[in-house]
Amino acid sequence: xxxxxxxxxxxxxxxxxxxxxxxxxxxxxxxxxxxxxxxxxxxxxxxxxxxxxxxxxxxxxxxxxxxxxxxxxxxxxxxxxxxxxxxxxxxxxxxxxxxxxxxxxxxxxxxxxxxxxxxxxxxx
Amino acid sequence: xxxxxxxxxxxxxxxxxxxxxxxxxxxxxxxxxxxxxxxxxxxxxxxxxxxxxxxxxxxxxxxxxxxxxxxxxxxxxxxxxxxxxxxxxxxxxxxxxxxxxxxxxxxxxxxxxxxxxxxxxxxxxxxx
Numbered sequence: 001x002x003x004x005x006x007x008x009x010x011x012x013x014x015x016x017x018x019x020x021x022x023x024x025x026x027x028x029x030x031x032x033x034x035x036x037x038x039x040x041x042x043x044x045x046x047x048x049x050x051x052x053x054x055x056x057x058x059x060x061x062x063x064x065x066x067x068x069x070x071x072x073x074x075x076x077x078x079x080x081x082x083x084x085x086x087x088x089x090x091x092x093x094x095x096x097x098x099x100x101x102x103x104x105x106x107x108x109x110x111x112x113x114x115x116x117x118x119x120x121x122x123x124x
Numbered sequence: 125x126x127x128x129x130x131x132x133x134x135x136x137x138x139x140x141x142x143x144x145x146x147x148x149x150x151x152x153x154x155x156x157x158x159x160x161x162x163x164x165x166x167x168x169x170x171x172x173x174x175x176x177x178x179x180x181x182x183x184x185x186x187x188x189x190x191x192x193x194x195x196x197x198x199x200x201x202x203x204x205x206x207x208x209x210x211x212x213x214x215x216x217x218x219x220x221x222x223x224x225x226x227x228x229x230x231x232x233x234x235x236x237x238x239x240x241x242x243x244x245x246x247x248x249x250x251x252x
Contacts (some may be wrong), residue, residue, distance in 0.1 A: 019240045020243075040200075042231065045230070050225070054221075054222030056219055058214070081172070084173075098176075101172060102174070104171065119220060
């Protein structure tokens with residue numbers, strides 16, 4: 001999975017540049033879809049909410065102009081992290097400061113597998 | 125879309141608590157799927173890479189598992205409103221132990237497009 005981080009980079013672009021990056025981004029996603037390397041992807045709206053803690057408090061977030069905020073994602077279908085990194089390197093937003101986080105999707109919940117490993121140790 | 129913020133809050137749980145939470149989570153997801161309110165979600169491995177810079181020339185290890193900003197997994201919901209999505213996030217069993225969930229509307233169109241249109245419109249006004 002590719003997570004596109006940062007949404008403060010847009011401010012510095014002219015409308016022409018923005019249009020150019022958008023078109024490149026869309027064309028990139030279409031090509032990856034045609035090549036069956038991307039199976040899903042979506043931009044996310046800039047506003048949202050954070051739900052946290054025992055009391056399930058709802059607060060505003062994420063923070064519209066932050067280097068860490070996630071602006072969208074692609075779900076890829078590739079064999080290795082290496083392949084995914086190569087695709088991430090084609091991201092049209094990179095020259096403008098976008099960071100792409102590349103994350104392997106877990107076959108099962110990592111918490112569950114950790115627990116299983118511990119159980120195995122315990123029985124040895 | 126729900127994004128699970130993971131700062132490894134679950135490391136403080138005992139094996140029993142974890143096992144309980146895992147079963148609760150499973151039941152929760154099964155209920156939401158049965159109700160047609162969730163599409164398949166996945167957990168993310170705690171490893172990965174960060175690509176940045178022109179032509180993606182910087183590839184560094186990441187993310188940082190203990191960071192509050194790190195994402196541990198995601199769920200794509202099939203609901204009409206953000207209120208419904210918030211209510212689902214609030215029913216997540218993991219919240220009882222800490223952790224937080226980011227609720228984000230999936231954009232109908234790319235926010236880049238919207239912003240480019242806004243700017244173009246402003247320029248048009250400026251020229252009038």
